[in-house]
Amino acid sequence: MKLVFVLDCADPEGLADFWAGALGYRRGPFHPPYAHLVDPQAERPEILLQQVPEPKVTKNRMHVDLRVDDMDAEIERVTALGARIVRGPFVDEGWPTTVMADPEGNEFCLIVNPGNS
Structure with missing residues (x-):
């Protein structure tokens, strides 16, 4: 498979x-x-x-999590590629998280392992 x-x-x-x-x-x-x-x-x-x-009209039922080492650097990098911040940064059960959207509005998260921060 x-x-x-x-x-x-x-x-x-x-x-x-x-x-x-x-x-x-x-x-x-x-x-x-x-x-x-x-x-x-x-x-x-x-x-x-x-x-x-058809266009995307509601929240994704599945999304990608990108585990990163440096939240600020990754936000800067993906926004330079065309992403936008949807929500955050915030802490989700101990995990620093930012909800992002690609250029067509598909959500994905940037997440830092709390052991790396």
Whole structure:
């Protein structure tokens, strides 16, 4: 079994640039309706960005958590790529957290392991 995540979006090519930069993934060519992202070390799951006609309208039922060492540096890095802060930073059961959104509004969290802060 192989785990692959699929993210519905309006502009897979544009969003591929954001997620490849945010995750350090390599992007493949756009083959409608999919843009393909892979981890260069082949250690993390593949990601497919699937073009869909309908816009995102509510909160994600599943989201990505990115565990980072330096919250401020990561907020600066991903906002430079096109993300925006939705909420935070705040502490969620001892874990410093910031809820972010990609350029199409899909939420993800930046989280610092309390043992690293």
